[in-house]
Amino acid sequence: MTKRNPLTRICSLLAVAVAVCTAPLSSAWAVTVRGTVKMPDASRSTRLYSGYWRLENGNVPVQTAGGAKAETVVVLENVKGAKSPSARTITITLGGLDARPRLVVAGPGSVIELKNTGNVRHDLSTPETPEVMHLETLKPGDTRRQKFDAIGTYVIRDSEYPHIMISVLILGTQYFSAVDDKGAFSIANVPDGPCNLKVWARGKWVTDQQIDTSSLGKEELTIKVASPRELLKAEQEAKASE
């Protein structure tokens, strides 16, 4: 049996003590933000653009999976110590009159590679920020690469097929999470403090609210997204009250 140095013993004990003491402290500094995003009824539709009629077949139950919920992401902004995700190259496949994936979250400098695997051409651009990505036809089999340097949100549209809408979110924070089919999300290791919780759905920010993660604890957030009609009504009421 080897005899240990008493000084070493003391140091070990101190280290253990510090570790024991700081363990609850560290858990108080970083929390997991959980919650559910409740989209308006209209957004639950799997369709972006509707015709005159949409009827159930009456024999087989309809499937409601997919739709806008698959393109929804929750982002925490202005979090202390937040860093941008690393730049990367993401490939989006265009085929079968669809784009996969339709939502991309990345850091500045990321490159989006658009690959046309279908047999129709696609006229792609970012109409709201045409200087970033001008209108260009992507023929079947072709690939177009586009770099996104600046933090921001970009929506790539196909002028021939407007339902093809690719959201590119270049963020300055690593705290974000896509929502599942039920609208649930979870963002781990968020430092305590105030921050902005924003929800991106169907090509735009649909809500932006300030939360304080230090007071959340294990509470689950319920983020209710107002429909455009509700927003309009609220605006009118605000104007009327003024």
Added chain:
Amino acid sequence: MFLSKIWFILVALAAAIAVTFALIAPRPFERRLAALEGQRLDRAQYAAEQMFKVDAHKWIDHVGKLGRDAILAESLDAASRGSGEDRVIHRTIQDRFRTLIPDLASGGIDSIVAIDTKGRVVARVGDQEKEHGDFMTGAEIIADALRGYLSDDVWGVGGHLQRLAAAPVLSKNRDRIVGAVYVSAETGPALVERLKKNLDVDVALLLRGKVIASSRGPGDLDALPELIAQHTKEIETAKRTVPITMTVGKQDLLVVAAPFPGQAGEQQAYYALIGQHPANSGLRALFENAKSDDLKWGNFHWLPLAAGVFFAIVIGLGLQRREVETPVHRLRRELKKVATGDLQRIDDHNYGGHVGGLARDINAALERFTHAPTQRSDIAGKDLNAILGPSGGSTFDLPSADSAFAGGTPPPAFSPQSSFSPPPPPSASFSAPPLPSFSPPPAPSFAEPQPFSAASLGFGGGGSSSVAAAAEPSHVPLPGATKPSPWGSSAAVPSFDDEKTRQEAAPPDGDATRVVPYDPGEEEEAHFRHIFDDFIAKKRDCGESTVGLTRDKFLQKLRENKANLVAKHNCRTVRFSVYVKDGKAALKATPIRE
């Protein structure tokens, strides 16, 4: 004249009001017609929307029926499961489609497409029917159909609008979805024609800022996309526009636009219903749109109009007669009486307005000619005597033949021809020029003032005989040279040394104002005052200053001048007259011997 003027103003005002009414009256009707046309377009748009809905439902019913077809279900089930040969399945489905819908065109269908559960096209009939195997699962309407929905959509692809309807294809047991089927129809000229026929309005279809089909001529609706783009927000909220006015050439159109549903709505796909704007209400439109029938007896109130015009003319003429013609005729009659000597003056109190003013002016002129004779006025007086007849004496109160004025009165411009030699001039310095033989000159040429014999003119006799006496030859002794005017150059008294000098000194026609005979006492003073007044007036007329020129001083000078001349020429008196020389007022003295 006052009432005539008032009447004229009233008639003009009435005409202006009538024209204003004529131009303004159609405007409310024009607005009402425009509103009615707008309402008609609104109803047409509503009808079109309902028609699209019914169409969509019809398509859905079609595809729903197709989706329940057993052969189609079996074929798609096999395709979805991967069992069976693709080519066989493809042909089977195509044949089935052709069996179920033998004539696609009659049903307004462009193509029918069958899709398996993976979104792969298994078979097509109609457009591109040889192609299959491509995937369409990303298309929302297809994805919806595979989820179990029957729905419709409108696409804007390749510059064309397509209406689609899709339905799921259920398995034979109706317990699962084995595929989907959709039909598509191009929404182009055929739809435009149909809408125009049903709604009785022009129709245009727009996609991405271009008119892709229209019932109007090419180029007519070039401005329509921009016009609709200006109402995008309105369309977003109300799903349609209010009636918008659009000008095409010289024609105003009313347009109601509404968006197509589905994803074509994102591609600025609109249908626009176009109506005619009612005719404008301007003068041009009035003339363009008026027909000959509008002027027929039954359609226009000619009688009241004719009666109104007639009464307006009658009243106007009546007022004219009362205020102008009657007074003028009466004045003329009185003037004739004055001319014949029945009246001394016109009774101007009986006249009002301008005619009254004219009567007063005539009276004033008569008064003036009577009391302020001039050389020219002498003639005028004589002329008046000739016109008015004998007035019992000279209009200028000329002295009688045996008066001092007799024989010394200056001749009129038409100097009577002398049948005898003129007597020698009164002094060496005052040589009388030989007078021309008498011949009655035309009236306007009598301006030259010359010394003459009043007796030769017969003024002393007065009346009409004086005119005859004026024709008698007379000898006119001319005075000698006079002293320069004591009032400077402007009032220089010329001397008549010779004919030339006399002619030069003679005032131009119309410049001589009066020649007043010298008469003792007050008459001479009156003469001098007249001269002074005339002199001042002439100086003012010539723009000369009259500062420092007082009546007393002037009269004093005249008296001195007269005395000098009488002494120098041994004449009985001197007559003065005022005339203009070289643009300045000047005095002339004429010695009177007898």
